[in-house]
Amino acid sequence: MNLLYKPIGTVAGVLGGIAAHAVFRQLWRRAAGQDEAPAATSPDYGWREVLFAAAFQGAVFGLVKASVDRAGVLAYHRMTGKWPT
Numbered sequence: 001m002n003l004l005y006k007p008i009g010t011v012a013g014v015l016g017g018i019a020a021h022a023v024f025r026q027l028w029r030r031a032a033g034q035d036e037a038p039a040a041t042s043p044d045y046g047w048r049e050v051l052f053a054a055a056f057q058g059a060v061f062g063l064v065k066a067s068v069d070r071a072g073v074l075a076y077h078r079m080t081g082k083w084p085t
Contacts, residue, residue: 005076005084012072013065020064024057031056 028037037053038045077083 002076002080002082002084004080005073008072008076009069009084012068016065016068017061019068020061023064024060027060028053028056 024037025035029035032053037057038049040050040054042050073084
């Protein structure tokens, strides 16, 4: 991997995590009508609700983070003409 790409990849990763959290919160509010997803330690929810929330959060995080990471790679490629390896 090119040394120049490391800081770009790190920033893209952090921004991806922040963006994924914001997207998940908005989608959860619309889908469940609640401000926050159920925590695994919450006694108010059963296995089904907790596992669904975790799976949904994982899917959203994976999709958003991969999209932001890909955008970082493409930006690096446009700036340098090289693909990070």
